[in-house]
Amino acid sequence: MLRRALLTASRSDRVRDLITSAPGTRRVVRRFVAGRSLEAAVGVAGRLAGAGLRVSLDHLGEDTADRAQADHMREVCIRAIGALGEAGLTGAAEISLKLSSLGQALGADGNRIAFDNAATVCAAAAAHGTTVTLDMEDHTTTDATLAVLRDLRADFPSVGAVLQAYLRRTEADCRDLATPGSRVRLCKGAYREPASVAFVEPHEVDLSYVRCLKVLMTGAGYPMVASHDPRLIAIAADLAARSGRSPGDFEYQMLYGVRPDEQRRLAAAGETVRVYVPFGEEWYGYLMRRLAERPANVAFFARALLSRD
């Protein structure tokens, strides 16, 4: 399976070197990543906000291997929040956080370190009138991340969660999180997971997504429909209407560089649409997951790799 091969390749140093040095890679990266610098990312956030879209800014990085790097990741997020505030963008732009970038994998203390770093970022976000959403990573971290989420929400109730429809557990997690004020992003999931914990067939994942969406839309929280799948978007619109939700009572989310015309079309129709905007140096893992989840992206990438600039 192509998807499985790509997610495996994403862990290979040799494949990594091959891809990062290929002449067409830069163009592919530019399509999905809003620049290496914070300046560029805030510029992209501004451009999207000016066009009526919302933003969730993600400083790329995962599996941080030491404390200093975890603290550095926290500081970049805080600088990003300050810059969004200065630019008058905190009404439109929030921050997405990966706990593994903030130290979650640093041994026995990992969860506490990640929690402390995330809490500091949440405090900065609150001071600037914006919010944070905790990204979800592979299934081995789901319980720990949900525990950190609960603790963060004690002080920062607007912290958002991410649930992945491909996990068998997610429908139950949706029920737990569909409470008043609870922001929940529902995505399909992009990591390589064993069949024991995850649905493998795309059709099964779609069915799970719809079941989870029903729970969220009929629940008391704020659903964030993270999908580029036209059928799921149509189903979400239908479920929202049948649950008495208006635009603004839920939102659509898509990735930077994926279906930009559809992002603008939905926003022009009055829907709330948030674009997930990654930036920074560590784009490799992110890019591999984007290629793995959509064959059209692989074709685009292959063409770019064969080109000469």
Added chain:
Amino acid sequence: MLRRALLTASRSDRVRDLITSAPGTRRVVRRFVAGRSLEAAVGVAGRLAGAGLRVSLDHLGEDTADRAQADHMREVCIRAIGALGEAGLTGAAEISLKLSSLGQALGADGNRIAFDNAATVCAAAAAHGTTVTLDMEDHTTTDATLAVLRDLRADFPSVGAVLQAYLRRTEADCRDLATPGSRVRLCKGAYREPASVAFVEPHEVDLSYVRCLKVLMTGAGYPMVASHDPRLIAIAADLAARSGRSPGDFEYQMLYGVRPDEQRRLAAAGETVRVYVPFGEEWYGYLMRRLAERPANVAFFARALLSRD
């Protein structure tokens, strides 16, 4: 005269301390200045570009007193250009440069230092597919700045000039610069100038502006109509139509924070509208000129100074 008093006050250290420490100052600065950091400025540039406006980004600073500061100003401009490029904004955003910030006043070598720094910035802009406009300062530097402009244009023909309608010489300068490919921003002028070189009565300045505009609109260059004056904007539209210019054959320019609704209205009507976006720490001189040129801004400032946050 209020204007004269404000421009004199802008040179007084005591007035400066009083104003920079006043509690309401921050709010006034935020209205006219797009943040202290480059990140914030690029964010604002993005927001404007997303809304269909063009931008000229200005790193605040003038009367640079030593070589290191001049070089620093150059480097910030180059970083700004790189960030605009990364964010995909160089199609919409250019850079404005003050030669005095790049070392023009540094003794006998000043013009050469400023030229070298400006040429480096122009090269960076060209590499990223954008342009530079040379701001104009007080009348003692007009000849030197026009000489640097001529030299820069030998290598970078798209470098823009600024001419100030309140100077008696400007109509003749417009004739000199109304050549093919020549970008000329026409403003009224905001420095305190003696009657020997400048028109003093507002009515005289307006008449000069219209005469200069006629030269530029009927000439071969690209006129940039920098004014917030509704009558002058209406006259510019009329002159453009009578000269056979379509939207895109000339542009309107306004300052960040001044008549933002009019900026969007003109852009929505299909006109090219560029917003001058200053950022950085050295906002004092810029803010004083903005207050001096418009009584409404002084009233806004006075209210803010009397408020408590």
